[in-house]
Amino acid sequence: MKQLTKKWGKSLGIYLALMIIFPFVMPDEYYRSVGIIIGLQAIVAIGLCLVMGLAGQISLGQASFWGIGAYTSAVLTTKFGLTPLVGLVASAIVPAVFAFILGRAIAGLQGYYLAMATLAFGYIVQIGIQEWEPVTGGASGMISIPQVPFFGGSELSMYYLIWGIVTCVLLFSLNLMHSRIGRAFRAIHKSEVAATSMGIDVRKFKLNAFVVSGMFAGISGGLYAHYMGILDPQPFGMHESIKFLTMVVIGGMTSIWGALIGTLVIGFISEGLVMLSEVVPGLQGDVDTIVFGGILVLIVMFMPEGLVPRIRSLYEKAQAKKAAANAEQRVERKAAI
Amino acid sequence: MTTLLTVQDLSRDFGGVRAVNHVDFEVKQGEILALIGPNGAGKSTVLNMVSGVIPPSEGEIRFANQLMTRVPGYEYAKLGITRTFQNLQTFDDMTVLENVMVGMHTKTHSSLFSCGMSLTTARREERTMQERAHTWLEKVGLSSLASSHAGSLPYGKLRLMEIARAMVAEPKLLLLDEPAAGLNHTETAEMSRMFQEIRENGTAILLVEHDMDMIMTIADRIVVLDQGSKIAEGTPREIQENPCVIAAYLGTEEQVESRG
Incomplete structure (x- = not known):
């Protein structure tokens, strides 16, 4: 832990403080539930960031791993009577296995082909959930999924449970990014030839990144199922996958913090749109999709590196300027003497 | 000195074009072998095959008595071959x-x-x-x-x-693809000294380079390629005096006539 605080001291401190005080600044139950959903999305986005930002593998089917995780735990607890804890473990493993199989199958694909393959996988999973009625309840979904027994399961305790897991996922990913494994991912992203010549098994590492991201999405999905108590296939489609993608791109694909910030930005915009739609009657329906699509286009056009890297480079430039100005002053002073 | 790398009858086709044509050479332990030749002679292609980036169309590469043609590219570093790139990676x-x-x-x-x-x-x-x-x-x-x-x-x-x-x-063998390209005289001289130090510490070097000063100072032996084939092999002095090499680099009167 000492190392952690040394490496990301400031950002981590600010993050923890904000995360802990949020439910007290916004004591409304509604905002706590919004906070929970944002936390769940952040887990998926951080996983997607590992596979997309670090290893450079686009995935347009991330919501399907989320869905597989959700339904795994829901089915195991409601149909087989297992405890949510067992369900949650399974909701991490089953999507990881799916990610492994899919990852093996599409190992040779790159760019558009990879995007298309993951997109198709997303559709297959959503349709699969819809059609496998005896198990998943089909389009009408599942009800009375048991809650996670965590300090009574109130909105507040769920908030801390989920953001505790977000914190674990965040730290794990930050550690990973600054280790030999993370550097191998980033090396693959820049040059597969160079990575190979350094002894990195490109296929294996891409697969690893894919499996970890699937696992994170699955954990989040399981928690989502138990938190909501009801499930239907609708949130696990392409729309949600694009939303996850937008979060990662806005925040800055190459930054784990970026995935978290991107999730928050999208969360704020969603909430803003909900509020606005109460005032402006025309803003109902899938307006958020249009807005997110627009943001994605604008980001790609004007800030392709994303928010966090942009702010970081601005900050570094300002620091350099300040240092240069100081040096100049010193020279002037010397000259005056 | 024992042999570290043996390249035997190595060929590589790109489409219908033969880029490397039945090339043989050896790199011994702790030596610097330079691979030279005019542009398009197939030097980088040889280096890419020796480093496992592309498979040969024909022929064998043996490293420390192991046949490398079946070994996946990412195993090369572990076995002791690493490299630099001509167009930086x-x-x-x-x-x-x-x-x-x-x-x-x-x-x-x-x-x-x-x-x-x-x-x-x-x-x-x-x-x-x-x-x-x-x-x-x-x-x-x-x-x-x-x-x-x-x-x-x-x-x-x-x-x-x-x-x-x-x-x-x-690594036991370091592959360098035009390390001095774009460097000035002092930088090249410094780099030459560094390569000699690397050799003294036991790492053999296979070097593709255009800078003749560097090659003549540091190479123990030179292999000359022209249009995919090996045309000469020897010490720097032997190569400097070899008529085939001079012809390949400067052209001969006969060639000019026959082309004209």
């Missing part, structure tokens, strides 16, 4: 130090899980990597730039960084 968004640390991939073993959990073993390994990378950055003279982003470095420095990145893996 650097990881621009990483720092110089991180770039060099990637070179130690095969020397480290922490798993994804222990890296993510930052277990003691992973942290210890990370420290060792940093120390060794720093040692090599010092040797190539980039210590002061260790924490700069590689993308912000000039060309010449990136070449040095690639050499450090290849050397931290402690």
Whole structure:
């Protein structure tokens, strides 16, 4: 832990403080539930960031791993009577296995082909959930999924449970990014030839990144199922996958913090749109999709590196300027003497 | 001296074009072998085959008595072959130090899980990597730039960084693809000294280069390629006096006539 605080001291401190005080600044139950959903999305986005930002593998089917995780735990607890804890473990493993199989199958694909393959996988999973009625309840979904027994399961305790897991996922990913494994991912992203010549098994590492991201999405999905108590296939489609993608791109694909910030930005915009739609009657329906699509286009056009890297480079430039100005002053002073 | 690398009857076709045509040569332990020839002679193609980037169309490559043609590309570093690239292949968004640390991939073993959990073993390994990378950055003279982003470095420095990145893996054979391209005289001289030091420490070097000054000072032997075939092999002095080599580089009167 000492190392952690040394490496990301400031950002981590600010993050923890904000995360802990949020439910007290916004004591409304509604905002706590919004906070929970944002936390769940952040887990998926951080996983997607590992596979997309670090290893450079686009995935347009991330919501399907989320869905597989959700339904795994829901089915195991409601149909087989297992405890949510067992369900949650399974909701991490089953999507990881799916990610492994899919990852093996599409190992040779790159760019558009990879995007298309993951997109198709997303559709297959959503349709699969819809059609496998005896198990998943089909389009009408599942009800009375048991809650996670965590300090009574109130909105507040769920908030801390989920953001505790977000914190674990965040730290794990930050550690990973600054280790030999993370550097191998980033090396693959820049040059597969160079990575190979350094002894990195490109296929294996891409697969690893894919499996970890699937696992994170699955954990989040399981928690989502138990938190909501009801499930239907609708949130696990392409729309949600694009939303996850937008979060990662806005925040800055190459930054784990970026995935978290991107999730928050999208969360704020969603909430803003909900509020606005109460005032402006025309803003109902899938307006958020249009807005997110627009943001994605604008980001790609004007800030392709994303928010966090942009702010970081601005900050570094300002620091350099300040240092240069100081040096100049010193020279002037010397000259005056 | 024992033989480290044996290339036998090596050929490579690109579409219908034969880029490398039945080439044989050997690299002995602890020597610098230079591969020279006019543009398009197939030097880089040979280097790419020896480093496992592309498979040969025909022929055999043996390294330390192991047949390399079936070995996947990522195993080469572990077996003791690392390389630099003609058109630099650097990881621009990483720092110089991180770039060099990637070179130690095969020397480290922490798993994804222990890296993510930052277990003691992973942290210890990370420290060792940093120390060794720093040692090599010092040797190539980039210590002061260790924490700069590689993308912000000039060309010449990136070449040095690639050499450090290849050397931290402690290879038995270092492959260099035009390391002196774009460098000035002093930089080239410094680099030559460094290669001699590397050789003295037991790493053999296979070098593709256009800079004749560098080759004549450091190469123990030279192999000359022209249009995919080997036309000469020998010590720098022998090569300088070889009529075939002079003809390949400058052309002969007969050739000019026959083409005209």
